[in-house]
Amino acid sequence: MPKQSKRTMRLRSALKKAWRYVREVTGDAAYENYAKYCATKKSDSNPNAIAMMTRAEFYSESLKRKYSTINRCC
Numbered sequence: 001m002p003k004q005s006k007r008t009m010r011l012r013s014a015l016k017k018a019w020r021y022v023r024e025v026t027g028d029a030a031y032e033n034y035a036k037y038c039a040t041k042k043s044d045s046n047p048n049a050i051a052m053m054t055r056a057e058f059y060s061e062s063l064k065r066k067y068s069t070i071n072r073c074c
Contacts, residue, residue, distance in 0.1 A: 031058050 004012075023029040038052040053061065 030062065031055050034058055 020029075035052065038050075042052075
């Protein structure tokens with residue numbers, strides 16, 4: 001397999017960063033961020049740590065949180 005050129009590697013790196021940015025802005029990476037947060041809290045040996053939600057529970061909870069309040073401009 002031929003070596004990748006530096007230009008190709010830079011392009012691939014830039015595309016990965018752009019994809020990560022798009023996922024963060026659109027909220028697609030929200031569950032992964034939540035999972036990382038729970039992992040750091042669990043490692044702190046907190047006896048009051050809350051069990052991590054499944055992806056479906058997280059999605060349901062986020063929709064409930066988003067639409068349970070009145071959001072009107074007028």
